[in-house]
Amino acid sequence: MKKRLALCILAACSAPALADVNYSLSITEPQHHLGDVSVEFPKSAQSHIDVKLPAWRTGRYEILNLANGVRYFEAKDDAGKALKWEKINHSTWRVHLNEPTEVNIDYQVYANELGKRARHIDDSHAFVDASGFFMFSESFRQETVTVNLNVPKQWRSVSGMDNHKNKHSFKAADYDVLVDSPIETGINKLHKFEVEGRKYELVIWGEGNYDEQLMLTDLKKLVTTGNVIWDSYPYERYVFMVHATSGAGGATEHLNSTIIQRPRDRFGSREDYLGFISTAAHEFIHTWNVKAYRPKGLAPYDYTNMNYSNLLWISEGSTSYFEDHLLVRSGIETTDEFFKLLGKTINRHLQTPGREVQSASETSFDKWINQGGDHARNYSTNIYLEGSLLSMLLDIKLLESTKAKVNYRQVHNALYNEHKLPAGFTEQDVLNILKELTGEDYATWWHDNVSTPASIDFDALLNKVGLKLERPAKAKSLASIDASAKNTGELLTLTHVRRGGAAWRAGLTTDDKIVAVNKHHVGKDLKASLEVFKAGDKVTIDYIRRDALESTTLVLSEDFDMPKKVVPNKAANLTQRALFKAWMGVEHPLNAAAD
Structure with missing residues (x-):
């Protein structure tokens, strides 16, 4: 274990500013997935301070036991003298103080959990999510933080945080910003671009069958679509981080960045590419829905315990629902591609018996303990699938009942404007917004579709917007x-x-x-x-x-041998076609064919 002084020399640490919390990460044995961490906490006059490593990371509602990678924990005062400490639970170290002093913590982290998107180090890069690396103290959670990296000379470091003193140094307003601003450092490809006065970066780690220019072209289109739902942007700079890798997949939203992981050979085909760009759209939407406003129970985050909410179906499911709206309106995805994806979503729902057992509210609350496998599919559902379909159900109801004057996008814009963080929104807040927009009470609808398992008549629902769900004629x-x-x-x-x-x-x-x-x-x-x-x-x-x-x-x-598909209803009347356009922002296929 390197001494703190040696670490600071390697990482070019400076003397701490008043009340700052300073982090250093030294990667000296990347081939063994090891990093040495040093933390400098400001002077404290308490009898002890508790330093903690989060038990989960934002965007993944699951206890991950991230402290299991910590070894060689040491605590010293500002004179370098050892301080007494004890571990009081799975992710908390209590450091005892005999007199007021700064507290300096050193420890080693084993980082070989790429798929969890919390921490990973190897000889080509490190993905640094603060929840997997950097301990915090509630006493100093609101203080300014700096991060200094000591990494191989040829590595490049990128983050949604602003650079501090050099290209491997960053600064954040507090720990909450740090934990929501991961760092990708290593051998990577970096593209910078600007759209509508906002700055963007695309950083790619790993080789794969991706087309960088196509990714850039479509990301430039995607980032113009925020005003489809919201009336302003919550950031001035945004970073798309992409891992083209093996053995890992998925993505996580952050404050003004996202990390997207895909198998390195899953970019080339149109289907695979749509999977990538849909994920990018999902995480982009999260910049508002979750990172700018989120349900009560998750605001502020409690990093060491489960954060319960009945509204995760809105946080995740509505985000999934809006993906296609942005992609279709921007021309990245065709209506036929949208119909195919919608058909898959509906079929998954119909083939999940758990939809008859667990409501969207219940599956939201139970997200922390939801298990996978056969039992889960038979007796529960998930926030993404149910939330997406409930969002569609509510959207089309709003459009139909108000003659297209009100839509679900307006509900989210109201949440953004009226319930920005740090306060979280409640079910009643959503119901109040629905009543303000429509003049109607949605309590009964909520009870029938959110609080109890929803029973969706897809034939009737799709017919309202000039579509239908049918089995292909050649199906056997x-x-x-x-x-x-x-x-x-x-x-x-x-x-x-x-x-x-x-x-x-x-x-x-x-x-x-x-x-x-x-x-x-x-x-x-x-x-x-x-x-x-x-x-x-x-x-x-x-x-x-x-x-x-x-x-x-x-x-x-x-x-x-063939599932049902969503297709345009050739008998759709003008009212249905108009509602389709109000819903998706493009012409109904029958109108488009006639042009």
């Missing part, structure tokens, strides 16, 4: 057991058994190994083994459970 009927399986060698193992379906009613469950159907061995593909049957046939299933051969009978259900 298939026999099904309402379960999915994966090949685990000689046998197929059930991975999902849909609640209430044929396999469920017959007593089959996940991890059962299917041996035969009507005494004929099942090969590598369950669907292929069922091709000789039709819906309504009664069959015998032989399977292995707890290493014993079992048997059951079931009646095959009907499935199709």
